[in-house]
Amino acid sequence: MFRWLSLNEGGLSPAEHSIWRASALRTILVSGFMLEAIVAIVAMHSSLDAPAVGAYYVLWIAGVSCALLAIGLYYSQRRLNLSASILIATVYATAFSIVCFVREFEISKLGYLLIYATPIIARLFFGTRLALLLMACNAVPFFLLLRNQPIVNFPMTDITLPGTHSYIQSLLFLLFNICLPLSVFRALHALDTSLLRRRQTRTELETSHEQYQEIFQNAGSPILLCDSDSRILQANRLANTLLGRAEHQCDDGSSLFDWIALDGSIRFKQHVMDDVSNLPATAYRTRDGKMVALENISATSKDHYIVALRDVSGLHSMHDALQRSQERESFLHNHDRLTNLPNRDMLRLYLGDILAKTDDRHLIALVSFRVNSIRHANEKFGAYAGDVMIRRFAEDLTERLPQDCFCARLRSIVFSFVIEEVRDPADTLRTVEKIRDDLSREMDIDGARLMVQLSAGIALARKGDLEPDDLIRRSEVALDSARRSSGHGIALFDEGDALQIRRSVEVEVGIVSALKHREFRLVYQPKVKHDGSIAGLEALIRWQSPTLGAVTPGEFIQIAESAGLIREITNFVVDAACAQVRFWLDKYGTCPPVAINLSAVDIARHDLLHLIESSCAAHNITSEYLEFEITETGLIGNEALAIRHLDELKIRGFGIAIDDFGTGYSSLSKLSHFPARSIKIDRSFVAQIGYNQKSELIIKAIVSLARILSCTTVAEGVENIGQEDFLKAIGCEFFQGFLYYRPLEVRDIDSLLLA
Secondary structure (H helix, E strand, O other), rough: HHHHHHOOHHHHHHHHHHHHHHHHHHHHHHHHHHHHHHHHHHHHHHHHHHHHOOHHHHHHHHHHHHHHHHHHHHHOOOOHHHHHHHHHHHHHHHEEOOOEOOOOHHHHHHHHHHHHHHHHHHHOOOOOHHHHHEEEEHHHHHOOOHHHOOOHHHHHHHHOOOOOHHEEEEEHHHHHHHHHHHHHHHHHHHHHHHHHHHHHHHHHHHHHHHHHHHHHHHHOOEEEEEOOOEEEEEOOOHHHHHOOOOHHOOOOOOEEHHHHEEEEHHHHHOHHHHOOOOOOOOOEOOOOOEEEEEEEEEEOOOOOOOEEEEOOOOHHHHHHHHHHHHHHHHHHHOOOOOOOOHHHHHHHHHHHHHHOOOOOOOOEEEEEEEEEEHHHHHHHHHHHHHHHHHHHHHHEEEEEEEEOEEEEEEEEEEEEEEEEEOOOOOHHHHHHHHHHHOOOOEEOOOOOOEEEEEEEEEEEOOOOOOOHHHHHHHHHHHHHHHHHHHOOOOEEEHHHHHHHHHHHHHHHHHHHHHHHHHEEEEEEEEEEOOOOHHHEEEEEEEEEEEEEEOOOOOOHHHHHHOOOOOOHHHHHHHHHHHHHHHHHHHOOOOOOOOEEOOOOHHOOOHHHHHHHHHHHHOOOOOOOHHHEEEHHHHHHHHHHHHHHHHHHHHHOOOEEEEEOOOOOOOOHHHHHHOOOOOEEEEEEHOOOOOOOOHHHHHHHHHHHHHOOOOOEEEEEEEOOOHHHHHHHHOOOOOEEEEOOOEEEEEHHHHHHOOO
């Protein structure tokens, strides 16, 4: 309640408070000491003229006062409170001496005035409580003065001097006009200094606060100041905007977590965190759906916290897109792009897992379906129709399979699925037959009705089987067996089929080695005229493998076509035939035309013309020495390209022959467009001469057709005189077979050319 009476001393440091108090105390003590000294000197002077007035008491009193003041002055540097206490005691002692030892009441009552100075001294050096206490105590002498009666005097002691009145008035003048004002001035100076420093500090604080506000508001990131209970004490504009807080809501005392909620569904991966400067792994969602992360939390000195936020909505979108992209990439890595079914790699992983868990009481069956009619759809309606057919078949198959059945696209037109816990092979066959019978037999694609023709192969996991590739290989072997047998049947894996597949693999690997080490060679079978003279040669390839032995062309040509190696074999045959023609021309000056067989793959090669022309140019031979034979199936495979290539070869002067005529499915209208110069009658018809009249009628029809097409005819496989007589009788022009010559080595052809 008395706070307004006291000085606010918070503006000065404790050391500065001690300095001004000591200064004020010394001012009073020095002034009092000088005053007492002056009084003592004057008293000494007065006592010379009046020794009977007791001037010696004055000397004692003045001496004691000076001593007390000297002691107080001494302790003013070390013990401020003791020095101030001595000062107050000296004032009271001096006042008591004046009041009690001066007999003149008008002079002695002036001593009471000295007492009134003690509350001021007490307040300056001890605080308000002691000052108020002394003020209360000083009320007693005040009431005594109101009575205007002296206190009990000591009659035996009298210090009244002739100049006592002047001394006491001087004492009061010096105390109230000099000592106390100087000390108060010192206190007021300290107060002014404190106020000035407070104003300077306040100005600096205001400037600092403005700078802080500028920095806080324009920090470039959302920042909040919160207490330990997460209540928002202050937030900059970016933070308010991010949290969606309106201006009138800024002082509502709400918690930070009233505006954001932890979203457990959002957690950034560690590699994403590394890319964004250690962004926290958890995210919060604001009321309006933004994603926010607590980027940094720093504690202040007053148990407050500076919270830096980050808007990670964009980062979350990028992270989500990246995660979807990675999931899509992983999905595409393990799934087929066309059907979205698992691919071969995924099937291998799945089989690896279940084979490791299989016991002896259950069987596992891997079933492979081959859609045989896809090729027909591609040829007739284009690749788009084939893709649509594959997708629909995949959908149809997955709908017909049990719900937990694993299904994959093994390769282009082969789909495989796993049947677990099979009881026996017969049960597996019944299950596969039911699935096949439930599948659609026809598909409507853009108004066209396409048949769905299937082959199925089944492989059962054996005891101890752990390799998925072995089970997949056996299912493919069974599938090939089903396709070769009836085309649309179901076959279980057979060891004989496995041996055949193994042989095919060995031959395929051997072809690569044979091409590298030049193990292939050409033999030549002559074509003869009616008189037996040589009309031409057919180049036939032979292979004597160091590891496989003699491999027939009927075996390795088919494997080379399926493995994509026929191009390299054709390159070898064309170059070797051209080189041999050049050799014979150089040696004998002449050479019969050499026929080279082209497969369906060869006739569709875009570089076929370049291959033939470059080989002829390399060996400097003309087109009259070469003839090319192509089967009907090769013509049908890619009709437009085949006709274009054959036309170009005919224009360049190369001979064209249709090989194995009558065994294919080409129509007469199509044959009329092929630029063939010769037609070769297949050996299967020639072998029936004399035994089968229908075969003889077919041969006659072919010869007649050749005349209509302006083509010569060559009969293959002539082995006896009866066949020769029949063929000559119906007008066949050229003959080829064991009756005349077997395929001959180059040295044997040399002897024929010499003759």
